[in-house]
Amino acid sequence: MPKISQGFKFFAHPADAKFQAYGGNLEEAFQNAAYALASLMWDRDRVRPKMGYPVAVEARDLKQLLVSFLEEVLYLLDSRGFLLHSVDELTIRREGDRFLLRSRFYGDHFAEGLETFGDVKAITYHDMLIKTDGQAMVQVVVDV
Amino acid sequence: MELKKIGPYTYEIAQHGDMKVPAIIYSSQNLLEGVRKDLTLKQARNVACLPGIQRTAYVMPDAHQGYGFPIGGVAAFDLEDGIISPGGVGYDINCGVRLLRTEYSAEDVKPKLRQLLAAICREVPAGVGKAGVIRLSKRILQDVCAKGAEWAVENGYGTKSDLERTEEYGRMSSADPAVLSPRAIERGIPQLGTLGAGNHFLEIQKVDEIYDPETARVFGLQAKGQIMVMIHCGSRGLGHQVASDYIRAMENKAGTGGLPDRELVNAPIRSALGQEYYKAMSAAVNFAFANRQMIAHWVREVFAKVLGSAEGMDQVYDVCHNVAKFERHVIHGQERKVCIHRKGATRSFGPGRAEIPEVYRDKGQPVIIPGSMGTASYILLGTEAAEQLSFGSTAHGAGRVMSRHEARRRFRGEQIKQDLAGKGIELQATSWRGVSEEASQAYKDVDEVVRVSHEVGIGRLVARVVPVGVMKG
Numbered sequence: 001m002p003k004i005s006q007g008f009k010f011f012a013h014p015a016d017a018k019f020q021a022y023g024g025n026l027e028e029a030f031q032n033a034a035y036a037l038a039s040l041m042w043d044r045d046r047v048r049p050k051m052g053y054p055v056a057v058e059a060r061d062l063k064q065l066l067v068s069f070l071e072e073v074l075y076l077l078d079s080r081g082f083l084l085h086s087v088d089e090l091t092i093r094r095e096g097d098r099f100l101l102r103s104r105f106y107g108d109h110f111a112e113g114l115e116t117f118g119d120v121k122a123i124t125y126h127d128m129l130i131k132t133d134g135q136a137m138v139q140v141v142v143d144v
Numbered sequence: 145m146e147l148k149k150i151g152p153y154t155y156e157i158a159q160h161g162d163m164k165v166p167a168i169i170y171s172s173q174n175l176l177e178g179v180r181k182d183l184t185l186k187q188a189r190n191v192a193c194l195p196g197i198q199r200t201a202y203v204m205p206d207a208h209q210g211y212g213f214p215i216g217g218v219a220a221f222d223l224e225d226g227i228i229s230p231g232g233v234g235y236d237i238n239c240g241v242r243l244l245r246t247e248y249s250a251e252d253v254k255p256k257l258r259q260l261l262a263a264i265c266r267e268v269p270a271g272v273g274k275a276g277v278i279r280l281s282k283r284i285l286q287d288v289c290a291k292g293a294e295w296a297v298e299n300g301y302g303t304k305s306d307l308e309r310t311e312e313y314g315r316m317s318s319a320d321p322a323v324l325s326p327r328a329i330e331r332g333i334p335q336l337g338t339l340g341a342g343n344h345f346l347e348i349q350k351v352d353e354i355y356d357p358e359t360a361r362v363f364g365l366q367a368k369g370q371i372m373v374m375i376h377c378g379s380r381g382l383g384h385q386v387a388s389d390y391i392r393a394m395e396n397k398a399g400t401g402g403l404p405d406r407e408l409v410n411a412p413i414r415s416a417l418g419q420e421y422y423k424a425m426s427a428a429v430n431f432a433f434a435n436r437q438m439i440a441h442w443v444r445e446v447f448a449k450v451l452g453s454a455e456g457m458d459q460v461y462d463v464c465h466n467v468a469k470f471e472r473h474v475i476h477g478q479e480r481k482v483c484i485h486r487k488g489a490t491r492s493f494g495p496g497r498a499e500i501p502e503v504y505r506d507k508g509q510p511v512i513i514p515g516s517m518g519t520a521s522y523i524l525l526g527t528e529a530a531e532q533l534s535f536g537s538t539a540h541g542a543g544r545v546m547s548r549h550e551a552r553r554r555f556r557g558e559q560i561k562q563d564l565a566g567k568g569i570e571l572q573a574t575s576w577r578g579v580s581e582e583a584s585q586a587y588k589d590v591d592e593v594v595r596v597s598h599e600v601g602i603g604r605l606v607a608r609v610v611p612v613g614v615m616k617g
Contacts, residue, residue: 010549011547011549012546012550016544016548017547017548017549040548041272042272042273060395063406064392064395067388067392068392075327075381075385077272077273077381078331078334078335078381079327079330079331079333081275081334110273110274110275115574115575115577116271116273116274116341116574116575117272117341117575117577117578117581118341118342118548118575118577118578118582119272119340119341119342120342121235121342122235123388124211124235125211125405125406125407126211126212126405126407128406141211143235143236144343
């Protein structure tokens with residue numbers, strides 16, 4: 001079981017992968033959720049932050065924002081072969097009834113020799129929790 | 145949840161509360177224990193509450209908890225006042241299985257098994273982040289999504305007879321690639337002709353047991369020891385993106401209030417959005433058909449190269465596991481067209497149905513049920529009874545019972561490879577960790593699943609196949 005100091009931990013969930021990610025604020029918890037997601041597919045320590053991709057998503061509520069944000073990791077993987085190393089400059093703000101997230105992903109393209117493991121098909125709303133009072137926490141189940 | 149046993153392998157959740165129809169679960173004592181531990185029954189109950197649902201919400205023997213709809217769930221909706229739901233199809237649209245027969249025996253293949261498997265691994269791209277060998281333009285990808293396996297055959301991958309032996313003849317004509325989002329297309333372009341990872345696999349198998357020799361012969365299975373090839377994969381990132389796109393679009397249109405579970409989000413079948421999802425889903429279905437068609441072609445090429453011939457490597461059948469489609473069924477004595485959702489379930493049509501190819505029409509369709517990595521898989525026969533019992537559906541596989549995390553904690557990939565080698569099974573994989581996560585112990589007992597299917601009569605046993613060589617993505 002990874003240590004909580006990593007910013008996330010996994011739970012036994014029969015059919016899927018379920019994790020919680022933590023942070024001093026929502027931005028940090030989202031960032032750690034992206035790291036938890038990446039940890040299912042590759043070892044971030046073995047990826048170099050060689051290039052950056054801007055990320056901008058918007059949503060009608062925080063849960064949709066989290067789903068859309070994490071889907072960016074899967075989208076960049078499938079379309080560009082991009083493996084996430086780090087999430088930087090993450091901001092979340094509310095504008096009227098929309099939630100906006102801006103960030104930058106750093107990482108590298110997939111290359112032979114770098115081990116990738118299991119597939120993640122999608123981010124789901126199943127059992128999703130977002131806590132913003134005190135320490136921020138997000139809970140996510142992904143479809144594997 | 146109160147379950148009433150109404151047959152040796154049949155349990156019912158009586159209609160109550162907001163349920164519009166009852167729910168029926170096909171299961172055994174053993175399998176039911178697992179089902180009771182998770183949310184399967186609650187999810188089946190939720191499905192039974194959806195607008196326009198017909199007759200009964202069904203749960204197949206391999207069921208486990210899904211998102212919104214249970215995995216192993218079958219539901220039919222009225223075309224006038226019913227709904228269509230991406231959650232009722234699943235994220236991996238047309239995840240499915242294709243089975244090829246061969247003229248080879250296990251003895252023929254044994255001396256060259258390692259070489260054969262290694263060559264397949266070289267020819268068929270697999271694993272997370274691994275792109276296909278073909279670079280497509282957006283226009284060609286749209287063509288693939290419009291034509292499905294037909295596109296592949298037109299471009300030299302396989303034969304027309306493969307199309308005949310594919311569900312929907314390898315193409316859903318309802319597909320409209322123009323509705324696919326740019327992201328779905330971008331995710332699809334590098335992934336055509338790739339196996340993927342996770343639970344997807346390609347196996348060289350041998351026939352291990354024949355229960356129904358006459359049907360087996362019609363399906364092209366002659367004798368114990370005959371070599372078969374099974375390909376299990378789906379629509380890759382393109383299909384996942386379609387599901388995510390329309391869950392979002394339907395949420396934005398209808399809001400998320402009023403649903404017991406956000407993943408049950410849906411649109412009326414008659415609505416513009418419902419129709420658009422159906423067209424996009426059909427495009428993803430076609431992508432998956434083309435994908436398996438290409439992989440099958442490469443497998444034949446490898447057999448020809450390594451063993452000298454691919455003669456007689458005909459397709460037995462190709463079935464979808466995650467799909468929605470319009471079918472005619474008898475409901476309360478009246479034949480009607482309805483929108484069937486099969487999520488983690490296989491169509492199991494009996495004799496006479498126009499949807500199944502002529503070669504099988506007197507018998508019923510082949511139903512292919514893959515086991516987990518290194519365990520047996522089964523070939524079943526669709527039945528007429530299934531039409532009344534489950535809208536012509538049965539189970540789709542083993543179904544996970546343990547998280548990937550837990551599997552990794554308990555098993556080691558290298559050990560699994562050794563154990564399989566001890567049983568005479570060769571394994572090649574892109575990742576040891578991936579192997580440990582897919583340990584067969586992390587899955588339900590597929591033997592029990594097909595036994596229940598057979599006993600209930602929704603898919604009858606024809607043959608069992610066991611792996612001799614496993615390629616895991």
